[in-house]
Amino acid sequence: MIHPNTGLNSFCANLGRSLLKEASDIGQEMSFMVRKPQSGYFGDGCSYIVYKSMYRYFDVLRMSRKECCLWHSAFQFPKVLPKGVPTVMTVHDLNFMYTDTGREQAKRRRRVQKAIDKASAVVAISEYTKRDLERFMNLEGKNVHVIYNGCNRYSGLILPPSYKPGHEFLFTVGTLFPKKNFHVLPWLLQGNSYELVIAGIRTAYEKRILEEAAAAGVSDRVHVAGEVDEAAKHWYLENCSAFVFPSLAEGFGLPVLEAMYYGKPVFLSTRTSLPEIGGDKAFYFSDMSSPEIMQADFAEGMKKFREGAVSPDSIRRHAEMFSWDAAAKAYCNLYRQVLRSRC
Numbered sequence: 001m002i003h004p005n006t007g008l009n010s011f012c013a014n015l016g017r018s019l020l021k022e023a024s025d026i027g028q029e030m031s032f033m034v035r036k037p038q039s040g041y042f043g044d045g046c047s048y049i050v051y052k053s054m055y056r057y058f059d060v061l062r063m064s065r066k067e068c069c070l071w072h073s074a075f076q077f078p079k080v081l082p083k084g085v086p087t088v089m090t091v092h093d094l095n096f097m098y099t100d101t102g103r104e105q106a107k108r109r110r111r112v113q114k115a116i117d118k119a120s121a122v123v124a125i126s127e128y129t130k131r132d133l134e135r136f137m138n139l140e141g142k143n144v145h146v147i148y149n150g151c152n153r154y155s156g157l158i159l160p161p162s163y164k165p166g167h168e169f170l171f172t173v174g175t176l177f178p179k180k181n182f183h184v185l186p187w188l189l190q191g192n193s194y195e196l197v198i199a200g201i202r203t204a205y206e207k208r209i210l211e212e213a214a215a216a217g218v219s220d221r222v223h224v225a226g227e228v229d230e231a232a233k234h235w236y237l238e239n240c241s242a243f244v245f246p247s248l249a250e251g252f253g254l255p256v257l258e259a260m261y262y263g264k265p266v267f268l269s270t271r272t273s274l275p276e277i278g279g280d281k282a283f284y285f286s287d288m289s290s291p292e293i294m295q296a297d298f299a300e301g302m303k304k305f306r307e308g309a310v311s312p313d314s315i316r317r318h319a320e321m322f323s324w325d326a327a328a329k330a331y332c333n334l335y336r337q338v339l340r341s342r343c
Contacts, residue, residue: 001038003201005227006175007254008092010152012074016042018150018328026332031068033060033080055080070335073119076112086120086338088331090147093125093251093272094132099179113137120338123147123331125252128273145334150324151257154234161232163225169195171240172255173233176203176224179249181269186213186222187291188244188298196244197236199225216291237262242302245274246288253277260319263312265305267298281310281318 001009016032020042023030032042033049040048049060061068061082071082076091096108116122116137123145124130130144170188174180182198186209189196196218198209206224213222228236237243243259243266250272257277259266266282268274275284283301287293304310 001041002035005229005233006201007252008075010254011092011149013041014150014152014324015074015327015331018324019331020046021325022328022332028332028335051080059083061085070339072331072335073115076115077108078115081115081118086342087118088121088123088334088338089115089119090123090125091129091133091144091251093129093249094136095179095249095251097132097136098249099177109136116140116142120342121145121334123334125149126273126276128276129251145330147327147330147334148322149252149254149257150327151261151319151322152254152324153261154230154258156234157231158234158238159231160235161225161228163197163223165195165197165223167193167195167221168241169197169239170242170244171197171199171236171259172244173199173228173236174245174247174255175201176205176209178205178208179247180205181246181248181288183209183212184246184285184288184291184294185209185244186216186218187294189218189221190216190291190295193221194241195221195223197223197225197240199228199233199236201227234258237264240264242267242298242305244298245269246285247271247274250274256282257319257322260315263316265301265310265315267301277322279318281315283310 001012003009020030024045031047031049033051034041035051039050056079059082060080068085071085071087073081073087073089081087096105100108122142124133125148127146130146133139133144172182185196213219237259243264245256245266246269248269248271253274256266256268266278268278268282268284269288270284285294285297
């Protein structure tokens with residue numbers, strides 16, 4: 001949870017809260033390993049192990065004097081894997097198999113394989129990620145359990161961001177990596193008065209986005225907002241005309257459900273897990289190499305949305321099908337299954 005406004009942070013925070021509730025209901029004690037700033041994040045109903053860099057090299061449970069019957073690694077690149085303890089590992093994606101090459105890809109593949117080798121059970125957050133695991137990793141006969149993420153239901157304050165669009169606007173959010181494919185979006189602004197707001201941690205890829213905006217002649221209507229907090233992000237989600245997410249590599253796509261929870265039309269790529277998550281309540285870009293086809297897909301989707309073919313209520317109901325409480329129950333059932341098999 002080192003980067004607060006990211007999908008991985010959201011996964012840990014939301015699943016952690018629901019796991020703690022489920023553990024309390026079944027009388028199971030729970031501890032969280034956190035960095036010092038997050039100590040106490042989940043309240044008083046659990047204990048905490050404050051992460052230290054030495055835990056990467058020594059027995060974390062012995063050094064922290066914590067007794068543990070099962071360890072859940074919430075990410076496919078764990079920094080800590082305790083010895084002699086059954087482990088459940090969640091794999092979000094193997095995007096590096098598509099975005100990286102050569103030594104960097106091989107290095108990451110070895111890291112994931114090492115964690116899989118130590119894991120008692122492996123969880124994928126989508127069927128798409130499960131297929132990638134079966135394709136690229138040696139599972140050694142281990143079954144991959146699919147447990148979907150939940151829909152983030154924000155209950156905090158919704159506050160206007162520092163930049164408020166002056167017109168109707170399209171919104172997207174995510175760290176500015178090339179795999180997000182955000183540079184195709186400015187072309188959607190041709191022939192209309194929409195603005196485009198892109199929120200997320202800035203990288204060098206921002207230059208590519210702005211170059212495409214200039215080529216499309218819409219530079220004055222493309223705004224890169226940078227990293228925004230939850231209050232501002234949800235203002236954008238609540239007030240946008242549509243959510244656009246042309247990503248090429250997603251293990252799940254939490255922002256898609258966040259937008260759908262507000263009843264917004266979402267426009268997605270047909271790649272990776274996105275059709276699995278958006279289902280028939282999302283619209284899709286059929287060919288992102290063609291600005292003209294993207295514009296036509298967008299116009300047709302917005303027309304269907306305005307005419308009620310896909311209603312805000314139906315979009316919201318689809319998002320509500322994904323529940324963090326249901327995910328927590330599934331994880332706790334898996335914990336018990338793993339522990340029974342070790343007895």
